Amino acid sequence: MTGEPTRAEAVRAELLVLGAGPGGYTAAFRAADLGKQVVLVERYPTLGGVCLNVGCIPSKALLHLSALVAEAKAAAAHGIEFGEPRIDIAKLRSFKADVVGNLTSGLAGLAKRRKVQVLRGNGRFEGPNRLVVEPVESDEGTVTVEFEHAIIAAGSRSVELADFPHDDERVMDSTDALELSEIPERLLVVGGGIIGLEMASVFHGLGSKVTLVELLDQLLPGVDPDLVKPLRKIVDGRYERILLGTKVSAVKARKRALRVTFEGPDALAADDFDRVLVAVGRRANGDRIDAEAAGVAVDDRGVVSVDAQQRTNVPHIFAVGDIVGEPMLAHKATHEAKVAAEVIAGRKVAFDARTIPSVAYTDPEVAWMGLSESDAKQQGVEIRKVSFPWAASGRALGNGRSEGHTKLILAAADGRLLGAGVVGPHAGELISELVVALELGADAEDIALSIHPHPTLSETVAMAAELAQGTITDLMPPRR
Numbered sequence: 001m002t003g004e005p006t007r008a009e010a011v012r013a014e015l016l017v018l019g020a021g022p023g024g025y026t027a028a029f030r031a032a033d034l035g036k037q038v039v040l041v042e043r044y045p046t047l048g049g050v051c052l053n054v055g056c057i058p059s060k061a062l063l064h065l066s067a068l069v070a071e072a073k074a075a076a077a078h079g080i081e082f083g084e085p086r087i088d089i090a091k092l093r094s095f096k097a098d099v100v101g102n103l104t105s106g107l108a109g110l111a112k113r114r115k116v117q118v119l120r121g122n123g124r125f126e127g128p129n130r131l132v133v134e135p136v137e138s139d140e141g142t143v144t145v146e147f148e149h150a151i152i153a154a155g156s157r158s159v160e161l162a163d164f165p166h167d168d169e170r171v172m173d174s175t176d177a178l179e180l181s182e183i184p185e186r187l188l189v190v191g192g193g194i195i196g197l198e199m200a201s202v203f204h205g206l207g208s209k210v211t212l213v214e215l216l217d218q219l220l221p222g223v224d225p226d227l228v229k230p231l232r233k234i235v236d237g238r239y240e241r242i243l244l245g246t247k248v249s250a251v252k253a254r255k256r257a258l259r260v261t262f263e264g265p266d267a268l269a270a271d272d273f274d275r276v277l278v279a280v281g282r283r284a285n286g287d288r289i290d291a292e293a294a295g296v297a298v299d300d301r302g303v304v305s306v307d308a309q310q311r312t313n314v315p316h317i318f319a320v321g322d323i324v325g326e327p328m329l330a331h332k333a334t335h336e337a338k339v340a341a342e343v344i345a346g347r348k349v350a351f352d353a354r355t356i357p358s359v360a361y362t363d364p365e366v367a368w369m370g371l372s373e374s375d376a377k378q379q380g381v382e383i384r385k386v387s388f389p390w391a392a393s394g395r396a397l398g399n400g401r402s403e404g405h406t407k408l409i410l411a412a413a414d415g416r417l418l419g420a421g422v423v424g425p426h427a428g429e430l431i432s433e434l435v436v437a438l439e440l441g442a443d444a445e446d447i448a449l450s451i452h453p454h455p456t457l458s459e460t461v462a463m464a465a466e467l468a469q470g471t472i473t474d475l476m477p478p479r480r
């Protein structure tokens with residue numbers, strides 16, 4: 001805990017923020033910038049929450065390295081051979097720790113400059129205006145915070161599967177896996193969502209033989225199948241096996257390995273793995289903060305419901321980030337955090353973003369925003385879809401990566417952009433332009449007539465729009 005000597009007496013706060021992940025620290029900092037006196041409560045010794053300490057950021061550092069390995073291997077086919085990589089796991093860990101350390105110490109500095117008081121401990125409500133902060137270390141006391149307003153940003157946790165030996169250190173969640181205590185020879189990844197796919201990519205790059213099991217019949221369920229196909233093709237060649245429509249029926253901890261049995265049409269015979277990574281979703285932490293003592297309603301999924309101003313059912317208590325439900329994304333949390341802080345500071349604002357983009361930082365990356373094709377079908381929206389193949393992009397060919405495509409979903413009536421999807425390296429960077437276009441109400445003509453630099457992957461966005469306009473000259477002429 002910092003900010004002594006506060007353990008003994010009650011601390012007063014104009015604004016209490018519970019949780020210092022991207023949602024919590026953003027809310028605290030924005031409110032402080034608007035003149036509020038802020039107390040920020042966090043159980044970890046550093047700020048940044050799961051995302052910065054044990055999630056988004058360390059995983060991206062490792063994904064960067066595993067992409068290097070894959071690229072070096074692929075270069076052999078184009079005339080440059082590097083040989084087998086030699087992996088120094090201690091150096092890898094310290095690179096990852098440096099990246100995280102840099103950011104968390106930066107945040108501590110930002111909190112200090114804003115005079116945000118940080119209290120370390122587990123926070124739980126004791127009343128509508130009172131929170132107790134219980135010690136994490138045994139030598140610290142308990143502190144009570146009396147607050148006028150509160151923002152709950154207490155995040156989420158990995159879902160555990162019943163009957164899995166989660167106490168065995170070889171059964172990992174994403175936090176355990178990112179510790180990189182060893183590189184397993186054979187790894188089973190349970191869950192073909194974003195976390196499962198990203199972690200499979202990391203461990204494959206580091207030399208593990210990966211088997212991936214997904215309960216539903218597609219990787220990244222819910223994402224348009226044409227965006228997932230190029231990813232599937234590449235990982236098919238890399239992983240030992242990908243089992244769709246399959247369930248892990250049991251994991252038995254044996255001395256030398258984890259014995260796993262499968263259920264489903266393609267189920268294999270029981271097999272042994274050195275480690276199992278479980279990435280089957282996250283659960284909101286609403287059930288861990290005694291919210292009922294403050295009168296805040298929490299549903300049976302641990303989710304706290306909020307209105308467009310991020311207000312819970314208790315008017316002076318707000319909530320942001322994973323704890324208010326899907327999508328559980330840091331960039332959604334930070335946006336909501338600013339709304340909550342500004343409303344508390346008296347501004348008339350609300351969460352009115354037209355879309356929250358998603359990115360799977362796999363190889364290739366998959367990114368999407370706005371209306372998907374499947375949404376359009378379900379909602380009966382008349383759309384026109386155009387898709388520009390990266391095989392016709394000079395830049396993608398030069399990168400040796402022509403498997404991608406850039407897809408626009410346009411309103412059938414007037415060509416207005418309703419949604420988009422990109423698959424290919426750097427798709428996560430390309431999607432932002434399309435988010436801005438959607439927010440500004442752009443149509444295909446606006447995008448096609450905005451000059452994009454040549455030769456870039458971003459050109460594929462303009463070319464997809466030209467395809468819609470019938471003005472494209474980089475593909476066959478439109479049929480007359």
Ligand code: NAD
Pocket residue numbers: 161190191192193194195196198213214215216220221246247248279280281282326327328329358359360361
């Ligand atoms: P997810 O819900 O995205 O994926 C979980 C997958 O596991 C699903 O495809 C589901 O069908 C499958 N599954 C469920 N039970 C299973 C079982 N018993 N056996 C096999 N498969 C099973 O969840 P996640 O990947 O764990 O991610 C959690 C959250 O974190 C998500 O909200 C995600 O958006 C977020 N996240 C985002 C990023 C990013 O933006 N790049 C990265 C990491 C996490």
